[in-house]
Amino acid sequence: MPSRQQLIQQIKIKKSFLCVGLDTDIQKIPSFLLDHEDPVYEFNRQIIDATRDLCVSYKPNSAFYESRGVKGLQSLAKTWQYLPQECLNIIDAKRGDLGNTTDMYAKAFFDEASSGLSFDAITVAPYMGADSVTPYLSYDGKWVILLGLTSNSGSKDFQYLVTKGGYLYEEVVKKAATWAGDDRMMFVVGATKSTEFTNIRKYAPNHFLLVPGVGAQGGSLADVCQYGITKDCGLIVNASRSIIYASNGRDFAEAARAEAQSLQQQMQLELEKAGVI
Numbered sequence: 001m002p003s004r005q006q007l008i009q010q011i012k013i014k015k016s017f018l019c020v021g022l023d024t025d026i027q028k029i030p031s032f033l034l035d036h037e038d039p040v041y042e043f044n045r046q047i048i049d050a051t052r053d054l055c056v057s058y059k060p061n062s063a064f065y066e067s068r069g070v071k072g073l074q075s076l077a078k079t080w081q082y083l084p085q086e087c088l089n090i091i092d093a094k095r096g097d098l099g100n101t102t103d104m105y106a107k108a109f110f111d112e113a114s115s116g117l118s119f120d121a122i123t124v125a126p127y128m129g130a131d132s133v134t135p136y137l138s139y140d141g142k143w144v145i146l147l148g149l150t151s152n153s154g155s156k157d158f159q160y161l162v163t164k165g166g167y168l169y170e171e172v173v174k175k176a177a178t179w180a181g182d183d184r185m186m187f188v189v190g191a192t193k194s195t196e197f198t199n200i201r202k203y204a205p206n207h208f209l210l211v212p213g214v215g216a217q218g219g220s221l222a223d224v225c226q227y228g229i230t231k232d233c234g235l236i237v238n239a240s241r242s243i244i245y246a247s248n249g250r251d252f253a254e255a256a257r258a259e260a261q262s263l264q265q266q267m268q269l270e271l272e273k274a275g276v277i
């Protein structure tokens with residue numbers, strides 16, 4: 001599982017801070033794959049083969065697998081086993097519950113002996129506070145990626161509420177940054193909120209930010225970099241649908257590669273501009 005230093009090294013080697021989102025929907029994958037024993041795994045395997053030199057991270061969204069019950073979990077387990085070791089492999093599960101329940105979520109996603117899965121990082125919702133977050137950190141070297149300011153329109157319902165210390169999302173980042181250092185915690189900040197990155201950086205100047213919302217949601221990579229990039233990069237930018245569903249024909253993997261390559265090339269320019277490489 002990559003440490004902070006290993007992640008930075010991979011970013012420099014691959015000249016990329018791309019995370020490919022594996023939001024694999026059996027209804028959307030090319031129909032010719034449906035003859036395979038496990039079409040979702042086969043789709044993921046080909047997407048991974050086509051993109052692994054262009055990205056530093058993969059992020060299966062657990063909902064797409066859980067929604068298919070036992071079969072979906074089998075596809076997830078096989079996909080996890082196939083993920084490249086040098087990449088930061090994130091399970092986007094957005095959990096958050098009492099401490100003893102969190103212990104079970106941690107076993108589910110981090111403890112291979114218990115569940116057959118051992119992702120490097122998990123996305124967590126902050127609403128229930130410290131005891132719903134810190135149990136994940138008892139697993140050596142694993143990362144928590146806490147929702148900070150999300151990319152969806154509903155983020156305005158709570159995340160922008162004004163508190164004594166500023167917006168609620170600012171309070172979340174400020175407080176949670178005291179629970180773990182920048183070597184174990186990251187924050188989710190939506191690409192659609194790029195101008196708010198300046199605020200986030202006040203409280204998390206060195207933490208990596210996982211940034212969804214480029215691609216299908218219309219966020220701008222250039223704006224994210226303008227406000228969020230650091231001397232170590234400090235960004236992992238996710239794109240799911242725009243890459244994995246770039247084509248639904250027999251050329252789906254090549255089309256995914258072309259889309260990932262276009263993002264990687266833009267990222268290389270941003271890394272050069274910021275002096276990271």
Ligand SMILES: O=c1ccn([C@@H]2O[C@H](COP(=O)(O)O)[C@@H](O)[C@H]2O)c(=O)[nH]1
Pocket residue numbers: 021023061092149150151152188189190212213214215216217238239240241242
């Ligand atoms: O604020 C958030 C937090 C998580 N997500 C997740 O990221 C991907 C985005 O997929 P696209 O297809 O590139 O839009 C998806 O898994 C979301 O659940 C997010 O979009 N925003």
